[in-house]
Amino acid sequence: MDINTIIIAAGILGVMGLLFGVGLAFASKKFAVEIDPRVVAVREAVPGANCGACGYPGCDGFAQAVVKGVAPVNGCPVGGADTATAVAQIMGLDAGETVKQVARVKCEGHEENCGNRYDYDGIDSCLAANMLNGGPKKCLYGCMGLGSCVQVCPFDAIHINDKGLAEVDPEKCTACNKCVVICPKNVISLVPYEQLTIVACNNYDKGPMVKKNCNVACIACGICERNCPHDAIHVINNLAEIDYDKCTNCMICVEKCPTKAIQGDLSLRTVE
Amino acid sequence: MENASIFVIMVSAILVNNFVLSRFLGICPFLGVSKQVETAFGMGMAVTFVMTMAGTLTYFVHHYILVKLGLEFLQTAAFILVIASLVQFVEIVLQKMSPTLYQALGVFLPLITTNCAVLGLALLNIQYDFGLIQTIVHSFFAAIGFSMAIVLFAGIREKLEISDVPLPFKGFPIALITASLMSIAFLGFTGLV
Numbered sequence: 001m002d003i004n005t006i007i008i009a010a011g012i013l014g015v016m017g018l019l020f021g022v023g024l025a026f027a028s029k030k031f032a033v034e035i036d037p038r039v040v041a042v043r044e045a046v047p048g049a050n051c052g053a054c055g056y057p058g059c060d061g062f063a064q065a066v067v068k069g070v071a072p073v074n075g076c077p078v079g080g081a082d083t084a085t086a087v088a089q090i091m092g093l094d095a096g097e098t099v100k101q102v103a104r105v106k107c108e109g110h111e112e113n114c115g116n117r118y119d120y121d122g123i124d125s126c127l128a129a130n131m132l133n134g135g136p137k138k139c140l141y142g143c144m145g146l147g148s149c150v151q152v153c154p155f156d157a158i159h160i161n162d163k164g165l166a167e168v169d170p171e172k173c174t175a176c177n178k179c180v181v182i183c184p185k186n187v188i189s190l191v192p193y194e195q196l197t198i199v200a201c202n203n204y205d206k207g208p209m210v211k212k213n214c215n216v217a218c219i220a221c222g223i224c225e226r227n228c229p230h231d232a233i234h235v236i237n238n239l240a241e242i243d244y245d246k247c248t249n250c251m252i253c254v255e256k257c258p259t260k261a262i263q264g265d266l267s268l269r270t271v272e
Numbered sequence: 273m274e275n276a277s278i279f280v281i282m283v284s285a286i287l288v289n290n291f292v293l294s295r296f297l298g299i300c301p302f303l304g305v306s307k308q309v310e311t312a313f314g315m316g317m318a319v320t321f322v323m324t325m326a327g328t329l330t331y332f333v334h335h336y337i338l339v340k341l342g343l344e345f346l347q348t349a350a351f352i353l354v355i356a357s358l359v360q361f362v363e364i365v366l367q368k369m370s371p372t373l374y375q376a377l378g379v380f381l382p383l384i385t386t387n388c389a390v391l392g393l394a395l396l397n398i399q400y401d402f403g404l405i406q407t408i409v410h411s412f413f414a415a416i417g418f419s420m421a422i423v424l425f426a427g428i429r430e431k432l433e434i435s436d437v438p439l440p441f442k443g444f445p446i447a448l449i450t451a452s453l454m455s456i457a458f459l460g461f462t463g464l465v
Contacts, residue, residue: 008343009343009346012337012338012341012343012350013346013349013350013353016333016337016353020353020354020357023357023361024357024360024361027361027364028364031365031369032368033367033371
């Protein structure tokens with residue numbers, strides 16, 4: 001092979017490359033798609049887990065919706081306040097206040113507190129167990145601990161604890177709402193991260209019936225309602241409910257609750 | 273193979289010499305994007321488009337540039353150049369013409385650049401000494417064969433996802449075993465042509 005062949009080969013490839021390159025450059029000009037630079041910026045500001053918690057198909061969908069003005073700038077619950085501020089800056093808007101929320105499992109009915117009606121031996125899925133006469137638990141509203149929520153959590157934030165109940169790691173939880181949606185018992189709900197007092201019961205049955213099934217259930221006695229100095233807890237449909245806007249975490253209800261259905265770490269209470 | 277009829281090329285490209293299951297080309301996307309039938313189908317269509325275009329274009333490049341200049345040894349390098357530019361071009365055009373399709377194909381489109389099935393096809397076309405019509409037919413149906421294999425495989429993997437697989441085999445091991453079983457099954461077509 002003489003030197004000419006090499007030169008011709010290199011030349012041909014070079015010319016071909018050049019032609020294609022010019023062609024592509026021309027094509028990219030000719031077929032340029034105008035993308036709003038804000039869409040790209042918003043897309044980069046959000047966490048990018050594509051979890052869909054905002055209600056849009058992935059983070060790209062959310063970014064487009066924000067720029068279109070359809071979605072609120074604080075529409076990403078996963079990113080929280082930081083992301084909201086960043087997105088608001090891009091959009092030239094005020095972020096407003098976002099309260100960081102986490103999922104909480106409102107049930108303490110583990111084996112010692114709430115027994116089983118029958119032994120469940122099927123697949124590890126709350127959805128499947130729930131179809132068998134409402135699941136094995138005596139309480140028809142409580143956590144069955146079979147882990148459907150664990151399977152859907154994209155952030156590894158919810159696990160079945162050693163008592164056999166689902167428990168959320170508030171540090172990892174991003175309030176993406178997936179466990180809340182999948183739980184057939186609706187026992188998981190979103191609660192403000194700062195909220196220390198929660199009613200750990202989901203049972204809407206009447207007091208005596210509840211008491212038969214579970215030791216730590218809300219029996220709708222109303223003691224919490226009468227003792228709350230802030231009018232923040234009410235018994236609605238036989239279940240105590242805390243108004244998180246009014247609650248100051250004084251935890252008087254935690255002390256007074258006769259069945260210990262209201263949860264709160266007394267060492268963290270706000271003293272007035 | 274020079275004078276093989278169109279029909280023989282068709283059957284051969286789809287069944288007998290299936291690109292994935294008999295030639296073992298394009299294994300990366302075959303395993304990578306076969307978790308859902310829908311995405312597998314998208315990948316299949318993208319590959320079909322690029323392979324048909326690339327097969328045709330490389331035919332011209334080979335016969336009208338390389339052969340004329342006696343530079344057949346540049347095949348591989350030149351074809352890679354053609355394929356890479358082509359994929360880029362297709363991406364640009366698709367983004368403009370059909371944003372929906374562009375979004376559906378997503379990242380698979382640029383990934384085709386590194387899909388050895390495309391380069392393999394271009395080289396095989398030359399090896400078999402195909403004419404223009406034969407090249408186009410072979411390119412198209414080889415790609416159809418690829419799409420069929422990946423869609424079938426994705427269908428099986430969707431079933432595997434919900435079946436009770438022993439723990440050590442979960443995920444890729446069982447997928448590889450499935451792929452090999454499919455490959456053996458396609459061995460049955462050998463005598464066809």
